[in-house]
Amino acid sequence: MDVCGQIVYGSFGEILIRAKKDAKIEIGSLLVAGENPAYLLQVYDLEYGSQLEKTHLELTSGLQIENKEKLEFIEGEIQNYVIARAKAVLEVRKDGGRERVGVPKRLPEFFGTVQEVTPEFLSFLEKENEDGVFLGNLRSGSRILPIPVRIPLEESLTHHILITATTGRGKSNLLKVMLASILKTRKCGVLIIDPHDEYFGRSGKGLKDLEGADENLVYYTPHTGNLHARNVRRLLVNAGDIKPWDFGGVVALSDAQSQGMYVLYGKAGEEWLLTLFDEEPEALAGKLGTVQVDTVAALKRKLSFAMERFYGDESKTIFTIQSGLGVNTISEIVTMLTDGKKVVIDASSLSNEAELLLASALARRIFEEYKQRKKDGTLEQSPVVSIVLEEAPRVLRNEESIFSSIAREGRKFRIGLIGVTQLASLIPGEVLANINTKIILGTEMQLERKTLIESASQDISTDAKLIASLEKGEALVTSIFTKFAIPIYAPLFEAAFRQKEKKEKKLLIGY
Numbered sequence: 001m002d003v004c005g006q007i008v009y010g011s012f013g014e015i016l017i018r019a020k021k022d023a024k025i026e027i028g029s030l031l032v033a034g035e036n037p038a039y040l041l042q043v044y045d046l047e048y049g050s051q052l053e054k055t056h057l058e059l060t061s062g063l064q065i066e067n068k069e070k071l072e073f074i075e076g077e078i079q080n081y082v083i084a085r086a087k088a089v090l091e092v093r094k095d096g097g098r099e100r101v102g103v104p105k106r107l108p109e110f111f112g113t114v115q116e117v118t119p120e121f122l123s124f125l126e127k128e129n130e131d132g133v134f135l136g137n138l139r140s141g142s143r144i145l146p147i148p149v150r151i152p153l154e155e156s157l158t159h160h161i162l163i164t165a166t167t168g169r170g171k172s173n174l175l176k177v178m179l180a181s182i183l184k185t186r187k188c189g190v191l192i193i194d195p196h197d198e199y200f201g202r203s204g205k206g207l208k209d210l211e212g213a214d215e216n217l218v219y220y221t222p223h224t225g226n227l228h229a230r231n232v233r234r235l236l237v238n239a240g241d242i243k244p245w246d247f248g249g250v251v252a253l254s255d256a257q258s259q260g261m262y263v264l265y266g267k268a269g270e271e272w273l274l275t276l277f278d279e280e281p282e283a284l285a286g287k288l289g290t291v292q293v294d295t296v297a298a299l300k301r302k303l304s305f306a307m308e309r310f311y312g313d314e315s316k317t318i319f320t321i322q323s324g325l326g327v328n329t330i331s332e333i334v335t336m337l338t339d340g341k342k343v344v345i346d347a348s349s350l351s352n353e354a355e356l357l358l359a360s361a362l363a364r365r366i367f368e369e370y371k372q373r374k375k376d377g378t379l380e381q382s383p384v385v386s387i388v389l390e391e392a393p394r395v396l397r398n399e400e401s402i403f404s405s406i407a408r409e410g411r412k413f414r415i416g417l418i419g420v421t422q423l424a425s426l427i428p429g430e431v432l433a434n435i436n437t438k439i440i441l442g443t444e445m446q447l448e449r450k451t452l453i454e455s456a457s458q459d460i461s462t463d464a465k466l467i468a469s470l471e472k473g474e475a476l477v478t479s480i481f482t483k484f485a486i487p488i489y490a491p492l493f494e495a496a497f498r499q500k501e502k503k504e505k506k507l508l509i510g511y
C-alpha cells in the first residue's frame, strides 16, 4: 500500500490528515491507518493548509497576478498542502488467522501514516452474503474496487429498502442491477410495478435477457401486440376481484361514499362493481335504501375514473366487467410470487390511480395469503415477497394504504417493500425508520439529504457534501445489515451484456 498522508491531529470523528503531494485523496476516499488493529478511514472534507500567513499568501498572489511576476514558493510542497478530514468507519483486528471487524472505539496511532485502501484489505467484505442482493462494487472516492457489495437476501428484503436520488442519477439502473442478481433464486418473489416499462426490456436489453428469465420472470402488459414470448401475459383484471378495501389510500372518498360502497358490497357481493357501473344511480340508491342518489352517483364517478372506465368503454381499461375475463390474473400473480418468481407489471399506460389500485389489490392478496400461512405454520418455508414501488411517498404518506401496513408489520409476514423516490422527506418518519436499508444516490436538495442523514442506520452526519457530489451510479448504502455506510458504484446494467460479449472482466458484476 502506498503512503498517501499522515495523521497530524484531530479527534475521534474528525481525524486530520496531511495529504502527500500528488496523493489522490478525494471526498469519499477510503484510507487505511495502522496495522493491528487497522482502521478504515473515510474522507469527508478537504481543505488547504499552509505554513505561510494568510496575509503573505495574499501578497504573493497579488505580486503574481498584478505584476505578472513569476514567483515560486521555496519547497512549495512542504509549505502548502491539502488537509483531509476523515472519520474511522471500521476497526479490523487480526486474531490468529481470523479477522475481527467492528465499530472503531479508539483512535488510530497519532502521527501514523495512512495508505490508500487495497482490495486485499477489504477482502472480508467479498465473502459476506454471497447469495445476497448485489448492489454494486465498493468505491473509494471515484475509484471503483473489484469487491462486490451485497446485502443478505431475505433479511434485507423483508426489512424494506429505499432507493433515493434526484431524477436521472441511476435509481432505475441500480434496481435493475439488484433484480438481476436475484432473478435466478426462488427464495424471493418480487412484484415490480413498472410505470415506465423499463425493467422487462420490451425494446432493448432488460431483465428478460438474463439467464433464468425463462423460468423465473413473467411480464404482464396491456399491450401484448406481437410479443409472443413464453413469459408475456396480457394484463386484464376482472372487476369482481376488486374489493371495497382495495380503494383504501387510492381514492379519496367521503364517509358517506365509503359507507355506501360497503352497503353495496354487502348486497351485491362479488358483483358490486358490475352493479355500480351497470345501473343508474337512482335505481341503485332505491335498492340500497339508506344511500342517497347523489352519493351513489359520486361513488360511481370516482370509481369509474380510478378504474379508467370512461363512459363504459371496455377497450381502454385493464379492469373488465365482462364475466369470465381476467378472472385469474390476481390469483395467478400471487401464486407466482409466492413461488419465488419475479413479476413485472407494465403500468406505463395506466393512470396513477389505476396503477395504485392494482398494486394495492395485489399487495393485499399477498398479505392475506401470508397471514394465513403464518396461522397454518407454513410461512417459514415460503419465499419472501418484495414489492417494488416507484414514487413510494404516494402510498407511504397515506395511513390507510396497504403499503403503510406492510412497511410497519410486513416483516413478520415475510413481505417487504423496495421504495424508489426522489422525495424521501414526504415519507412519514415512523415509516422511514422501519426501512432498514437506504441506498442514497446523488441528491442535491438539502432537505432530502437532511432527512436521509437523520434516518440513516449509521451516523452519516458528516456526509452531506459527499451525497451531493455523487455521480451517476455512485451511492452510499446505509443499512442495519452493513458494518458501515458503504460507498458503492452500481454498474450500468447494459454494460454487463457488452462485457459478456467481449468476455471482459474489468468490473465484477454480480450477475
Ligand SMILES: Nc1ncnc2c1ncn2[C@@H]1O[C@H](COP(=O)(O)OP(=O)(O)O)[C@@H](O)[C@H]1O
Residues within 6 Å of the ligand: 165, 166, 167, 168, 169, 170, 171, 172, 173, 174, 472, 473, 474, 489, 490, 491, 492, 493
Ligand atoms: N451506473 C451508471 N453508470 C453510467 N450511467 C448510468 C448509470 N446509471 C444510470 N446511468 C445513466 O443515467 C440515466 C438515468 O438513469 P436512471 O437509472 O433512469 O435514473 P433515475 O431512475 O434515477 O431517474 C440512464 O439513461 C443511464 O444511461
Ligand SMILES: [Mg+2]
Residues within 6 Å of the ligand: 171, 172, 173
Ligand atoms: Mg427511474
